[in-house]
Every structure is written in structure tokens, then in C-alpha cells.
Amino acid sequence: xxxxxxxxxxxIRAAARLMRDIDDxxxxxxxxxxxxYPHTGKAYIIGITGPPGxxxxxxxxxxxxxxxxxxxxxxxxxxxPTSPFTGGAIxxxxxxxxxxxxxxxxxxxxxxxxGHLGGLSRSTGxxxxxxxxxxxxxxxxxxxxxxxxxxxxxSMAHTTTVVMVPGxxxxxxxxxxxxxxxxxxxxxxxxxRDDADRTVRELVTMLExxxxxxxxxxxxxxxxxxxxxxxxxELVDExxxxxxxxxxxxAIRHLLEEKNAKQFLEILRERLFSEVFGHIEVxxxxxxxxxxMMTREKDPYSAVExxxxxxxxxxx
Amino acid sequence: MAERKLRVMVGKPGLDGHDRGAKIIARAFRDAGxxxxxxxxxxxxxxxxxxxxxEDVDCVGLSILSGAHNTLLPxxxxxxxxxxxxxxALFCGGVIPDDDIPGLKAAGMKEVFTPGTSTEDxxxxxxxxxxxxx
Numbered sequence: 001x002x003x004x005x006x007x008x009x010x011x012i013r014a015a016a017r018l019m020r021d022i023d024d025x026x027x028x029x030x031x032x033x034x035x036x037y038p039h040t041g042k043a044y045i046i047g048i049t050g051p052p053g054x055x056x057x058x059x060x061x062x063x064x065x066x067x068x069x070x071x072x073x074x075x076x077x078x079x080x081p082t083s084p085f086t087g088g089a090i091x092x093x094x095x096x097x098x099x100x101x102x103x104x105x106x107x108x109x110x111x112x113x114x115g116h117l118g119g120l121s122r123s124t125g126x127x128x129x130x131x132x133x134x135x136x137x138x139x140x141x142x143x144x145x146x147x148x149x150x151x152x153x154x155s156m157a158h159t160t161t162v163v164m165v166p167g168x169x170x171x172x173x174x175x176x177x178x179x180x181x182x183x184x185x186x187x188x189x190x191x192x193r194d195d196a197d198r199t200v201r202e203l204v205t206m207l208e209x210x211x212x213x214x215x216x217x218x219x220x221x222x223x224x225x226x227x228x229x230x231x232x233x234e235l236v237d238e239x240x241x242x243x244x245x246x247x248x249x250x251a252i253r254h255l256l257e258e259k260n261a262k263q264f265l266e267i268l269r270e271r272l273f274s275e276v277f278g279h280i281e282v283x284x285x286x287x288x289x290x291x292x293m294m295t296r297e298k299d300p301y302s303a304v305e306x307x308x309x310x311x312x313x314x315x316x
Numbered sequence: 317m318a319e320r321k322l323r324v325m326v327g328k329p330g331l332d333g334h335d336r337g338a339k340i341i342a343r344a345f346r347d348a349g350x351x352x353x354x355x356x357x358x359x360x361x362x363x364x365x366x367x368x369x370x371e372d373v374d375c376v377g378l379s380i381l382s383g384a385h386n387t388l389l390p391x392x393x394x395x396x397x398x399x400x401x402x403x404x405a406l407f408c409g410g411v412i413p414d415d416d417i418p419g420l421k422a423a424g425m426k427e428v429f430t431p432g433t434s435t436e437d438x439x440x441x442x443x444x445x446x447x448x449x450x
Contacts, residue, residue, distance in 0.1 A: 095356035
């Protein structure tokens with residue numbers, strides 16, 4: 001209990017520790033999160049996604065500076081991949097953001113994916129909640145460098161930003177499904193490069209072909225040069241106008257309903273799985289089933305049906 | 317399910333611009349299965365302490381080649397104590413004369429690695445001396 005109460009009084013170390021407990025899957029973290037939950041729901045959450053090397057971290061650094069200038073506190077969650085071979089990770093997003101490290105109005109946390117697909121870590125939503133409960137006005141979530149299908153960020157953020165750079169591919173890339181469908185804001189970073197205007201045109205064309213996507217919001221394509229701090233004020237203005245749109249149009253309600261439903265279902269799924277799996281692992285059923293599959297005496301479909309019937313329907 | 321993963325921060329205090337060594341160490345730590353927060357060049361002692369606290373790391377390795385170790389590293393140690401974060405283990409490596417090592421250890425550096433130390437030895441030192449905090 002101690003951690004959550006300390007966090008609500010502004011204790012940074014307690015917040016950092018709870019984030020660790022969340023990431024490491026400690027049961028105690030759940031009790032702390034219960035206490036924090038009523039204090040969440042206030043932060044404006046911005047997602048930043050895009051391919052590796054697009055300049056996401058540098059953009060996050062500049063967006064943070066711009067929001068600090070506007071008097072807002074900023075929490076940042078930056079995600080990098082875990083090595084599938086060693087389980088280790090190099091979390092290097094801070095390199096671009098370190099000038100904010102000792103600003104008390106900024107809290108930066110690096111997370112490793114730890115095998116989770118979708119562009120975020122399993123812990124990201126809960127870590128965002130901790131930052132929210134700490135009273136951060138804005139929380140920026142930077143995904144791992146993504147390809148085409150890692151779109152978890154959409155159900156986490158109020159405003160999803162897709163960062164592209166010139167020269168990544170021809171226009172067929174822009175009509176494929178995936179991350180190009182999820183942006184509320186599109187950024188062409190490194191806009192000093194030759195192909196920038198062509199990339200902008202391709203994105204605009206693609207967006208014009210999305211008739212129903214907007215629900216009233218038409219995403220724009222903005223040009224930035226993050227490393228020279230160009231286009232950042234305009235980008236932050238665009239965030240604010242999307243945020244305004246969400247509230248004025250009532251779209252925020254639909255967004256939050258989806259987000260809350262998804263969060264609940266994820267927690268439920270995880271808890272049910274760990275309860276059931278924990279049980280069959282301890283009592284040896286799991287090994288029996290796998291061994292039975294080896295000789296084809298047991299099929300996995302009936303095994304699951306039996307376990308579900310035993311564990312869930314007949315009671316504990 | 318609940319298992320601590322060791323989190324290590326690697327950074328470079330001060331003004332020298334040579335981060336090859338720091339990157340090699342970061343990579344060796346990754347290969348050892350640690351989560352490595354790499355903060356890059358030109359860190360002030362204040363930035364190092366703030367980052368280590370926000371990231372809840374178990375230890376911080378500082379690479380320093382500028383010759384300013386006797387000024388910067390004791391300041392880093394002092395700040396960790398000031399912020400009640402002395403439980404985070406500190407170690408360093410770089411071009412550090414033998415004569416300076418006792419002073420740095422007295423200031424709070426748990427270990428000082430000099431040129432020629434293998435990455436295996438440094439990884440082993442971390443595994444032997446740093447536990448993920450409970």
C-alpha cells in the first residue's frame with residue numbers, strides 16, 4: 001500500500017519502483033494500481049509511432065520542450081525491443097531526451113517489450129496510469145520502431161501520431177493496411193530531405209481515400225525537422241486541436257469506452273490465464289497434455305475444453 | 317511469473333566525446349540479459365542521478381576518459397546520497413590512474429575498471445556484486 005500513497009504525495013522513487021513492480025509482474029503492484037485508479041483519467045495521452053530511425057525520440061524531446069514552455073508537466077514512456085535470444089535490451093530513447101532528465105516537471109521511463117508484440121510492452125498501460133496519477137498533464141508514449149501492423153497504441157492514446165520519413169518506399173506502401181490507418185496526426189520528419197514533399201503528397205492522397213475513418217476529424221500531414229526544432233509548435237497546436245475536437249464532438253466518449261473495455265478485457269484475459277495455467281502447471285496436467293499430444297493420444301482442443309469445463313464452469 | 321530483471325544504466329559524465337567503450341559495455345550487458353538504459357554522452361551529475369532514479373536501475377556504470385574523474389565522479393556519488401539513492405550501486409571505467417582509485421572508492425564508487433579490462437570481467441563483476449533490488 002505504501003507505494004501508491006507515496007506516489008500521490010509526489011514521491012518519485014516510489015513511482016519508479018511501482019513501475020518496476022508492474023513491469024516485473026508483481027502481484028503487489030495490482031493493489032497499488034487499485035488505489036491509484038481513481039486518480040487517473042486526467043492526463044492527455046499522445047502516442048508516437050513510426051518506423052525505426054524516423055526520429056520519434058527526437059520529436060518526443062522537442063514536443064516535451066514545447067509543452068514545458070506552455071507550462072505543462074510531461075510524462076514519457078519510451079519502448080525499445082527486448083532481444084529474443086538473451087532477454088536483454090538496450091533502451092536508448094533517453095539519449096535524445098536527456099536535457100529534460102533533471103527537470104522536475106518531466107518524468108521519463110524506458111521500457112523493454114519483453115516479448116510483447118504490438119509495439120508496446122505489456123506494462124505500458126499501467127505505467128501510463130502511474131504517470132497520470134502522479135499528475136502529469138501530458139503523457140507521451142513512444143512505441144518501438146514499428147512496421148505495418150503494430151497498432152496497440154491506438155487504444156492507449158487520445159491522439160495517435162504516425163511519424164514517417166521520406167524515401168521509405170513507393171506509394172503502394174501508403175495504400176496498405178496497418179499503421180497508416182491509425183493516425184490522427186501524420187508527421188513527415190526529416191522534411192529537409194529531397195523526397196519530403198512527395199511523401200507528404202502520397203500520404204495526403206492516401207488519407208483522402210479514407211472516407212469513414214475520420215468520424216469528423218480529417219487528419220493532416222505536417223512536416224517537421226525535429227533535430228532543428230522546426231515544425232514543432234505547429235505539431236503541438238495540431239495535438240491541441242485534435243484534443244479539442246475529441247471533447248467538442250463527443251468522440252472522446254466513444255474512445256474512452258473502447259479503451260476501458262479493452263483494458264478490462266486484457267486484465268481479465270491475463271488473470272484467467274494465469275489462474276488456470278498456474279493450476280494445471282502445478283498439478284501436472286499441463287505436462288500430461290503436452291506428452292499426450294506427442295503421441296497423438298490427446299488433442300489440444302479437447303484438453304482445453306476439459307480444463308475450461310473443470311476450472312470455470314463447475315467452480316473452483 | 318514475478319521475477320526481477322536487472323536494470324543497469326550506462327552513461328558518460330562530462331565533456332569527452334568517446335562513447336565506443338560505453339556502447340561496447342552496453343552491448344555486453346544486453347547480451348548478459350540485462351535491461352540497459354543507455355543515456356549517451358555529456359551527462360551532468362544531476363542528469364545521471366535523475367535518470368537512474370526515474371528508471372529504477374540497480375546500478376550505474378559511468379565511462380569517463382576526459383581526466384575529470386576526480387571532480388565529476390565524487391560529485392555523482394554525493395548526489396546519489398543526497399537524493400537517498402545510495403542503494404544504487406555505482407561503478408566506473410576509463411583512463412583512470414591507479415593512484416586515483418582509492419580516492420574514488422572512498423567517495424562511493426564500488427569498483428573502478430581500468431583500460432584492458434574485458435567485458436566478461438565487468439559483466440561477471442555486476443552479476444557477483446549487484447542484485448536486483450527486492
